[in-house]
Amino acid sequence: MNEILNLNINEMAQTEFDCSCGRHHNFEIHDLAVGPGAIQKLPEFAAPFKDGQILMVYDNNTFKAAGKQARDLLTDAGFNIKELYFDRGSDILIPDESVVGRILQEIEADTKLIIAVGGGSLNDSCKYVTCRTKMPYMIVGTAPSMDGYVSDGAPLMSAGRKISYPAHLAYAVICDTDIMKLAPQELIQAGFGDVVGKITALTDWDLSVKVTGEYRCETTVELVRRALNKCFEKSDQLPQRDGDAINALIEALILTGVAMALVRVSRPASGAEHMLSHYWEMDYIARGLNPIHHGTQVGTATPVIARFFEKLSDILPEGTGQLCPPHEEIEKLLRDAGAPVTPKDIGISKELFHASLMEGYKVRPRYSVLKFAMDNGRLEQIADEITTEIYG
Numbered sequence: 001m002n003e004i005l006n007l008n009i010n011e012m013a014q015t016e017f018d019c020s021c022g023r024h025h026n027f028e029i030h031d032l033a034v035g036p037g038a039i040q041k042l043p044e045f046a047a048p049f050k051d052g053q054i055l056m057v058y059d060n061n062t063f064k065a066a067g068k069q070a071r072d073l074l075t076d077a078g079f080n081i082k083e084l085y086f087d088r089g090s091d092i093l094i095p096d097e098s099v100v101g102r103i104l105q106e107i108e109a110d111t112k113l114i115i116a117v118g119g120g121s122l123n124d125s126c127k128y129v130t131c132r133t134k135m136p137y138m139i140v141g142t143a144p145s146m147d148g149y150v151s152d153g154a155p156l157m158s159a160g161r162k163i164s165y166p167a168h169l170a171y172a173v174i175c176d177t178d179i180m181k182l183a184p185q186e187l188i189q190a191g192f193g194d195v196v197g198k199i200t201a202l203t204d205w206d207l208s209v210k211v212t213g214e215y216r217c218e219t220t221v222e223l224v225r226r227a228l229n230k231c232f233e234k235s236d237q238l239p240q241r242d243g244d245a246i247n248a249l250i251e252a253l254i255l256t257g258v259a260m261a262l263v264r265v266s267r268p269a270s271g272a273e274h275m276l277s278h279y280w281e282m283d284y285i286a287r288g289l290n291p292i293h294h295g296t297q298v299g300t301a302t303p304v305i306a307r308f309f310e311k312l313s314d315i316l317p318e319g320t321g322q323l324c325p326p327h328e329e330i331e332k333l334l335r336d337a338g339a340p341v342t343p344k345d346i347g348i349s350k351e352l353f354h355a356s357l358m359e360g361y362k363v364r365p366r367y368s369v370l371k372f373a374m375d376n377g378r379l380e381q382i383a384d385e386i387t388t389e390i391y392g
């Protein structure tokens with residue numbers, strides 16, 4: 001029972017176990033390698049597809065970071081490789097119709113596998129295409145920037161709007177610490193922000209269990225909590241790109257994905273802090289502005305949601321408030337990791353911030369502390385207070 005808690009991250013692929021929550025969990029990813037030098041596993045993981053063609057997808061940044069090394073490892077081992085190279089210069093790659101279409105165009109009759117070398121955008125585009133074409137895909141991660149490496153959803157742009165398409169889990173995921181620790185510092189900070197968000201995500205899950213009777217799996221909660229503790233122990237070393245700190249960050253991002261894959265909902269990873277982030281992002285997209293990194297937004301939204309739990313402590317169900325540390329403590333975690341701390345720091349306007357507190361609960365039909373505040377008639381008062389505390 002709960003065997004996954006006794007496993008090292010590199011032993012978790014293909015794990016099945018009976019859980020104390022009453023369910024049988026199954027982690028379906030075929031291969032997972034995390035750590036220094038993990039990219040060396042690529043030829044072994046790709047071996048089942050050696051009789052066909054493998055389509056490798058990268059952009060100019062990810063080719064430099066890991067794509068060239070990945071391609072050379074496979075060509076030296078005798079694989080039949082086709083390449084799709086997106087040259088975006090200094091622009092970021094937006095995962096939209098044109099990217100998805102280009103990947104589709106490069107698939108041939110004997111293409112057996114797609115390997116995405118990159119972070120969120122290329123991963124999501126390849127994940128979407130391979131799900132629709134019923135083909136496996138593999139990821140070689142280049143930046144510890146978000147928790148989507150182990151995720152079956154593909155957020156893509158479509159006709160100027162962001163849509164979360166259902167897709168599928170990767171066949172294999174490789175996250176080489178030696179490569180990912182060289183990612184731009186703002187991507188490392190973003191990944192850390194996404195991890196920090198799990199603090200309030202787990203608290204929201206507990207609240208919903210107690211108020212609405214929603215299902216909860218303690219094993220996955222424990223899996224995420226352990227990963228968070230390990231990550232937070234060393235996160236003040238992230239600005240120096242310390243190998244152990246980066247490795248703990250990558251593990252936290254991956255293990256959150258494992259937890260989501262086990263319970264098949266995003267509860268272990270996403271609560272009200274993600275609702276605020278999505279609200280801000282939709283506003284930025286609607287105004288044609290470049291969105292701020294997902295995890296960076298999530299990180300700054302987390303102490304805000306912690307303030308909600310503090311201000312509602314008189315009416316929260318027993319035990320819920322204790323799961324969330326004081327907002328000052330969460331702000332310190334962000335500051336020590338070199339990440340932006342408040343929504344004001346990342347340029348969210350006072351008006352947008354206040355609107356997100358008032359309407360964030362409408363972003364998705366998921367019970368959270370925002371809905372709890374609304375249902376108890378406290379939302380507007382708390383939104384006004386927090387807005388004044390942060391923006392003056």
Ligand SMILES: [Zn+2]
Binds near residue numbers: 146269270274295
């Ligand atoms: Zn996230």
Ligand SMILES: [Zn+2]
Binds near residue numbers: 023217218220
């Ligand atoms: Zn369970």
